[in-house]
Amino acid sequence: MMRVYWLEARTEFLKLARMRSYSLSTILFPLMFYCFFGLAMAPHEGTTPMARYLIATYGAFAIMGSTLYAFGVGIAVERGLGWLEVKRSSPMPLGAYFLAKGAVAMAFGAIVILMLFAMGAVFGHVRMAPAQWLLTFGALVAGAIPFCVLGLTIGSLAGPNSAPATVNMIYMPMAFCGGLWIPFDFLPKAIQQAAPLLPSYHLAQIALAIQNAPVQGTVGGHAAALVAFGLIFLGTAWVAQSRGREKMYG
Amino acid sequence: MPVAELQNVRKKYGAVTALHGIDLGIERGELLAVLGPNGAGKTTAVRILLGLTEQTSGRAAIFGHGPASHAAKLRRGAMLQVARVPETIRVREHIELFSSYYRAPLKFEQTIAAAGLGGVEKRLFGELSGGQKQRVLFALAICGNPDLLFLDEPTVGLDVEARRGMWKHIRGFVAGGGSVLLTTHYLDEADALADRIAVIDGGRIIAQGTPAEIKRLGTSPAGSGSGGLEDAFLSLIRQNGNSIEEVLQ
Numbered sequence: 001m002m003r004v005y006w007l008e009a010r011t012e013f014l015k016l017a018r019m020r021s022y023s024l025s026t027i028l029f030p031l032m033f034y035c036f037f038g039l040a041m042a043p044h045e046g047t048t049p050m051a052r053y054l055i056a057t058y059g060a061f062a063i064m065g066s067t068l069y070a071f072g073v074g075i076a077v078e079r080g081l082g083w084l085e086v087k088r089s090s091p092m093p094l095g096a097y098f099l100a101k102g103a104v105a106m107a108f109g110a111i112v113i114l115m116l117f118a119m120g121a122v123f124g125h126v127r128m129a130p131a132q133w134l135l136t137f138g139a140l141v142a143g144a145i146p147f148c149v150l151g152l153t154i155g156s157l158a159g160p161n162s163a164p165a166t167v168n169m170i171y172m173p174m175a176f177c178g179g180l181w182i183p184f185d186f187l188p189k190a191i192q193q194a195a196p197l198l199p200s201y202h203l204a205q206i207a208l209a210i211q212n213a214p215v216q217g218t219v220g221g222h223a224a225a226l227v228a229f230g231l232i233f234l235g236t237a238w239v240a241q242s243r244g245r246e247k248m249y250g
Numbered sequence: 251m252p253v254a255e256l257q258n259v260r261k262k263y264g265a266v267t268a269l270h271g272i273d274l275g276i277e278r279g280e281l282l283a284v285l286g287p288n289g290a291g292k293t294t295a296v297r298i299l300l301g302l303t304e305q306t307s308g309r310a311a312i313f314g315h316g317p318a319s320h321a322a323k324l325r326r327g328a329m330l331q332v333a334r335v336p337e338t339i340r341v342r343e344h345i346e347l348f349s350s351y352y353r354a355p356l357k358f359e360q361t362i363a364a365a366g367l368g369g370v371e372k373r374l375f376g377e378l379s380g381g382q383k384q385r386v387l388f389a390l391a392i393c394g395n396p397d398l399l400f401l402d403e404p405t406v407g408l409d410v411e412a413r414r415g416m417w418k419h420i421r422g423f424v425a426g427g428g429s430v431l432l433t434t435h436y437l438d439e440a441d442a443l444a445d446r447i448a449v450i451d452g453g454r455i456i457a458q459g460t461p462a463e464i465k466r467l468g469t470s471p472a473g474s475g476s477g478g479l480e481d482a483f484l485s486l487i488r489q490n491g492n493s494i495e496e497v498l499q
Binding site: 003004007008010011014015016018019077078081082083085086088089090091092160 | 300301302320323324327328330331332333334335336338339343344346347348350351352374387390394400
């Protein structure tokens with residue numbers, strides 16, 4: 001039985017790793033943006049709070065990308081073009097399909113976060129206590145879960161062709177408005193006020209709290225908000241999936 | 251007892267009735283072909299038997315189990331029409347994964363041989379020809395060593411040679427004692443493979459019998475055909491009240 005879960009995850013990993021559209025957007029986007037905003041524009045002398053701030057928020061950006069693309073685009077394509085039906089009519093445990101997707105998307109995100117950490121430490125003068133590095137990493141990877149569920153919702157609603165655009169239209173603005181690209185305090189007031197409506201904001205605030213950066217609210221409050229978002233997305237996805245099954249067939 | 255059956259199954263999608271109470275049974279070791287024009291209800295019937303959608307009323311069973319149950323899934327395989335299969339996975343990886351879903355799957359080499367995939371095991375799915383792709387889907391349907399196989403238009407879009415190749419593998423499965431439900435648009439395919447044919451139109455089964463019986467049933471007095479299955483099919487559908495244009499679409 002364990003073998004099914006292992007093989008499902010291995011297959012999902014190989015599928016995504018060989019798919020350039022996925023591996024490039026997942027790895028390149030966060031690293032490239034970090035180079036532009038985090039390295040090129042940051043001051044170069046010594047450790048600054050800014051450097052630490054950006055390593056946390058670009059980590060959140062990375063984990064959002066790997067999960068939203070894997071779930072949002074992956075499920076929209078596999079559902080819309082018939083592959084999910086092949087899987088569902090086989091004895092595959094349905095949980096294996098979603099768990100494999102989640103584990104692999106988080107693994108990809110984790111790899112990109114480690115790359116970011118390496119870049120930050122080497123080029124960005126980011127210095128933190130080992131426990132802080134570890135906690136930041138752990139919080140970001142665990143924070144992937146609500147974004148997996150958001151991806152599941154997108155994948156359940158979007159068509160196979162429109163899914164990549166849909167994901168980008170949610171991913172990019174959500175990252176910007178959540179304070180992942182440029183520090184939250186530099187954002188316009190209106191965006192700052194609306195940000196608590198975005199899960200990206202809450203994940204970033206948790207990662208920032210670990211850095212001892214100034215944050216709004218408490219870690220517990222942000223974690224609760226992420227759980228709430230996860231549940232709302234899960235409910236939406238569930239409704240969308242059960243509705244999608246009753247399409248008309250000849 | 252039939253290995254799979256539908257008893258008085260009705261299926262409504264909102265106001266539209268796709269199946270008006272059909273009865274259908276597949277006996278052990280037989281290949282039943284379901285023929286019908288587009289929109290006749292073939293795919294709906296197959297989807298109910300695969301547990302992908304639920305009937306509005308009536309009974310559906312696979313080896314006495316509910317079609318969506320794990321017990322039913324373990325004993326059947328299905329080859330569905332699928333527009334895109336993950337392309338960056340190798341043939342061997344696809345087959346190993348699907349084999350792991352079953353309790354007593356075929357050995358990898360047996361699956362490869364039964365689907366005629368020798369030599370392409372290491373290719374990515376996206377690098378295969380159309381015929382090879384269909385044979386991979388066939389391999390995924392039989393790799394669990396099922397007793398019952400569902401083939402939904404298995405040779406659609408294939409050239410003659412690839413179609414004949416697929417027929418050979420389907421016959422191989424039946425020769426091994428398996429039962430098959432085949433839906434197809436190609437009447438020569440039904441003629442060549444089926445022990446029994448069910449003609450479905452407008453959500454009803456309008457004729458059932460061996461290929462020879464269907465040809466006899468469908469021979470209309472004014473028929474100008476040569477007595478082939480195609481003429482019989484057209485004549486049956488016409489008697490059922492469809493215009494020839496609808497049928498040929």
